[in-house]
Amino acid sequence: MRLSGTRILDVVGSRQLAVAALATITGFYYLFVAFTNCTDTVTNRQGVAAVLSMRATIHHSGTDWRAITSDNVALVAYILIVIWEFLIAFVLLAAAVAWWRELTGRPRRFRVGPGVAAKLSSLGWTMVILLFLGGFLTIGGEWFRMWANEEVNASSAALQNFLIAAVGLILVHLPERDLAADRAITPSK
Template sequence: MSLSGKKILDVVSSRHMVVAVLATITGLYYLLVALTNTMDTETNRHAVGAVLSMKATIHNPGVDWRAVTNSTVANIAYVLIVIWEYLTAFVLLAAGGVWSRVLTGRPRGLDTAVKLSSLGWTMGIVLFLGGFLTIAGEWFRMWGNDDVNASSAALQNFLIAAVGLILVHLPESAAQQPVSVPSEPKAQD
């Protein structure tokens, strides 16, 4: 049995299949997160406000000045986070779609699949490493917040995106590249 000249087992066990599945599942995950944040706005807006206000964290006059207590600013931050989640989801789901075309024998889309996957996971890193771990985690001291501490979830999401980026940017292995066999030298009489 073959799929455009390739054996099915070669396709389903390939690194490209792993990247396609990871991009699709990660995209679906971000879509569910964004939908949840859209449907349960009260809980999630409260969480963003709690982190920005720094009310439930370890207090120190040297860092308490960082607190943002303006509810309008918290709402804007919340909306921007949700929009970013939707955009990340759509990019990764598009990557999964292009990967499916590549895996079914349309190799011309490989470059697009790689670029979309890379963009989507980079967007995830910007959100979770940049936004949640760096800005919320350190600047607003979310790690010490008694009400809301999403540091472990942010780390989990950063690691998934990092694994995806590593996989998508690995060079093709020697087993996947065509092998040229040198001809044996002719014996001289």
């Protein structure tokens, strides 16, 4: 790996490396999640059906009307979740490749504009927020009362996914620092 005159610590201690590592790990994580949802469909489909049907939650006439008991609707919701997870995985893994190519300075076969790695990372983590904060915590958690579901409560896992994506979004949107200017300002001893 040739760093073309940059100090190694400037690269390995950089925000870009942190974002590249997080994009790589979360990209593989969602690939594994989606793959698992394809190989263990019975358990996961039952979970979605349990949340939508609200069968094991607090029952009240003011909220019970929200329940969806159709197996077909549960299946469609499940398929859409799995497709979305695969899309998240592919976007984040594409971001990871773009970050690693940028960090290593490798020649690019395909010319891409500046900031593509950051834009892909931002898109991927925004997709995570839409799924887990929007879908799981807001719709599943509050509308279908998953937080009180004795059979399936994925609220803590959804919160975990949301927080990791939020950290990624914060990191990717931090302003760039000019390390050379920082060194020029800092008096040497």
